[in-house]
Amino acid sequence: MNILILIFIGFLVGLFVISMGGGGAAVYLGVLTTIVGLEGTEAVSTSLVIAFPALVFGAFSYYRQKK
Numbered sequence: 001m002n003i004l005i006l007i008f009i010g011f012l013v014g015l016f017v018i019s020m021g022g023g024g025a026a027v028y029l030g031v032l033t034t035i036v037g038l039e040g041t042e043a044v045s046t047s048l049v050i051a052f053p054a055l056v057f058g059a060f061s062y063y064r065q066k067k
Helices: 003-020 023-038 040-064
Strands: none
Touching: 003 023, 023 040
C-alpha cells in the first residue's frame, strides 16, 4: 500500500481523535482491518504499540504535576 495513503489516513484518524476528545481506537482498528487488511489481533496489537508513547508522555506529565 502506498505510504502516502497510510500517512493521510493516520492524519484523518488523528484529526478525528483530537476533535472528538478521544475514542479514535474504534476508527483506527476499523481502518487497519478493512483498508490495510490486517487481522483483528494484529490490528489490536498495532494499536496498543502506537498508543504506548502517548500513555508514557501523559503519565510523565502527571508525574511532573505531582498528581
